[in-house]
Amino acid sequence: xxxxxxxxxxxxxxxxxxxxxxxxxxxxxxxxxxxxxxxxxxxxxxxxxxxxxxxxxxxxxxxxxxxxxxxxxxxxxxxxxxxxxxxxxxxxxxxxxxxxxxxxxxxxxxxxxxxxxxxxxxxxxxxxxxxxxxxxxxxxxxxxxxxxxxxxxxxxxxxxxxxxxxxxxxxxxxxxxxxxxxxxxxxxxxxxxxxxxxxxxxxxxxxxxxxxxxxxxxxx
Numbered sequence: 685x686x687x688x689x690x691x692x693x694x695x696x697x698x699x700x701x702x703x704x705x706x707x708x709x710x711x712x713x714x715x716x717x718x719x720x721x722x723x724x725x726x727x728x729x730x731x732x733x734x735x736x737x738x739x740x741x742x743x744x745x746x747x748x749x750x751x752x753x754x755x756x757x758x759x760x761x762x763x764x765x766x767x768x769x770x771x772x773x774x775x776x777x778x779x780x781x782x783x784x785x786x787x788x789x790x791x792x793x794x795x796x797x798x799x800x801x802x803x804x805x806x807x808x809x810x811x812x813x814x815x816x817x818x819x820x821x822x823x824x825x826x827x828x829x830x831x832x833x834x835x836x837x838x839x840x841x842x843x844x845x846x847x848x849x850x851x852x853x854x855x856x857x858x859x860x861x862x863x864x865x866x867x868x869x870x871x872x873x874x875x876x877x878x879x880x881x882x883x884x885x886x887x888x889x890x891x892x893x894x895x896x897x898x899x900x901x902x903x904x
Contacts, residue, residue: 691808692719694737696728696754697770698746702793706741706770709797716804725749729757732765739804742787744771744778752782759786766807779818789813789885802856810875812884819887838880846873850886851893 693710695718697703703721710718719735722728725746732740740758744751755767769782769790779790789812791803803813812819839847842863849859856874860867874886883889 690715690717691739691804692717692735692737693739693741693804694719694728694732694735695721695741696723696725696746696751697721697741697743698723699743706800709800710741710804712797713801713804716801725751725754728754732758732762736762736765738766739807740765740767741770741791741800741804742767742782744769744775744782744790752778752785755782755787756785768803768807768813776818779814783814783818790818805856805871806886809871810878811886814885814887816887819885839877843873843877843880846870847877847889847893850874850877851890853890 693716695703695706695710697706700723703723707718707721710716719737720731722731726749728740728742729749742751742755746754751769755769758765758767763786767787769779769787770793771779771790772793782790788807789803791800791813795803806813845863846859849862854862856867856870860870863870874889877889878884881889881892883892
């Protein structure tokens, strides 16, 4: 697979060792390539327009311009760029502020290489990687209860199967193995589920499924 057919990922990280580590993780995935490692928010704002990456991994605590401010500026000019915040700990206030600025999710710096790749693929598929605590805050701030059953009626039988396994806590690869389909096909189904149920993450989709079961709107 050549670079043009891969999804491009830029990294904004002021610590050289971590930036290089993230670059290697990105490059280890067959369908991703790293388009640059930038060491400040100021550099990211300047270069993102030239490189137009699909995804930016943005350190939340940068010297000078913060990752939150850089995110807001990038999203203002290039709303199609997907930004995942990278933080050393679960600072809920900063993470929530970054999501409000336009970030699509966040990663902890202690995440494994597999978790980093999964988060990138998740956001490319329309998801929003984040913890249950942050997802709960977003739901509390923005969620409007649905008053109809259009969501489950619109799901295909296969999407319904994927949603049930997702709600059971299975990762994309586990779902793919159980249903004997590819991981990419699972990602496509998950993206459609998010769109049809008007949710932004696996947590919200799982909560929607459990709520539907509780209220007798879903069999099983």
